[in-house]
Amino acid sequence: QSVLTQPPSASGTPGQRLTISCSGSSSNIGSYSVNWYQQLPGTAPKLLIHSDNERPSGVPDRFSGSKSGTAASLAISGLQSEDEADYYCATWDDNLSGVFGTGTKVTVL
Amino acid sequence: QVQLVQSGAEVKKPGSSVKVSCQASGGTFRTYIISWVRQAPGQGLEWMGRIIPMLNLDNYAQKFQGRVTITADKSTSTAYMELTNLRSEDTAVYYCAMEAQGRLMKFDSWGQGTLVTVSA
Numbered sequence: 001q002s003v004l005t006q007p008p009s010a011s012g013t014p015g016q017r018l019t020i021s022c023s024g025s026s027s028n029i030g031s032y033s034v035n036w037y038q039q040l041p042g043t044a045p046k047l048l049i050h051s052d053n054e055r056p057s058g059v060p061d062r063f064s065g066s067k068s069g070t071a072a073s074l075a076i077s078g079l080q081s082e083d084e085a086d087y088y089c090a091t092w093d094d095n096l097s098g099v100f101g102t103g104t105k106v107t108v109l
Numbered sequence: 110q111v112q113l114v115q116s117g118a119e120v121k122k123p124g125s126s127v128k129v130s131c132q133a134s135g136g137t138f139r140t141y142i143i144s145w146v147r148q149a150p151g152q153g154l155e156w157m158g159r160i161i162p163m164l165n166l167d168n169y170a171q172k173f174q175g176r177v178t179i180t181a182d183k184s185t186s187t188a189y190m191e192l193t194n195l196r197s198e199d200t201a202v203y204y205c206a207m208e209a210q211g212r213l214m215k216f217d218s219w220g221q222g223t224l225v226t227v228s229a
Contacts, residue, residue, distance in 0.1 A: 032214075037154070044221060044222055050212070051215070090154075098144060100155065100156060
């Protein structure tokens with residue numbers, strides 16, 4: 001089982017703002033940067049947000065990340081149909097192990 | 110950007126081993142860190158372990174300790190992941206992913222994935 005907890009699903013209508021949470025502990029999120037990945041069906045994950053709130057070049061500014069204490073969040077503003085995907089948070093843990101969140105499936109209604 | 114190309118799909122019997130390769134091109138292999146991540150059908154991502162080729166240093170998730178070995182050949186810019194004593198629960202897509210040193214779990218590049226099916 002993952003030590004990072006995300007809601008299994010989230011949904012919204014086009015144009016809405018959606019927020020996905022990622023809850024951890026002092027040994028992971030509380031101590032290390034959080035990264036977010038988007039995974040479209042049948043494809044490898046893609047880096048969406050790194051270092052808590054930085055966007056790689058090419059990622060739309062509709063995507064933003066934040067972190068406070070032992071929790072992180074990914075926000076998608078102006079939701080679009082192509083945002084339908086699975087989203088994962090990821091960070092390091094003090095036990096010298098990488099950890100991923102449980103994953104959130106985003107549906108655009 | 111670095112490109113990672115993995116070996117092809119495998120079908121294995123329970124109790125056997127599998128070795129998946131991941132070849133990098135377009136970057137300086139020895140300066141990066143390669144992790145292996147797997148995804149069982151319909152499930153989430155699971156970090157298995159990583160190797161720092163420059164230091165030949167590896168570490169593994171506790172769940173896989175003793176069953177997985179990650180190695181790297183700097184001369185061919187190729188990383189390998191070997192998983193032994195396979196069971197049906199190991200059926201998954203296995204990805205290699207590359208991060209820059211000091212950028213923990215920030216994977217800028219991913220392989221295309223290798224499906225490993227464990228079946229009698």
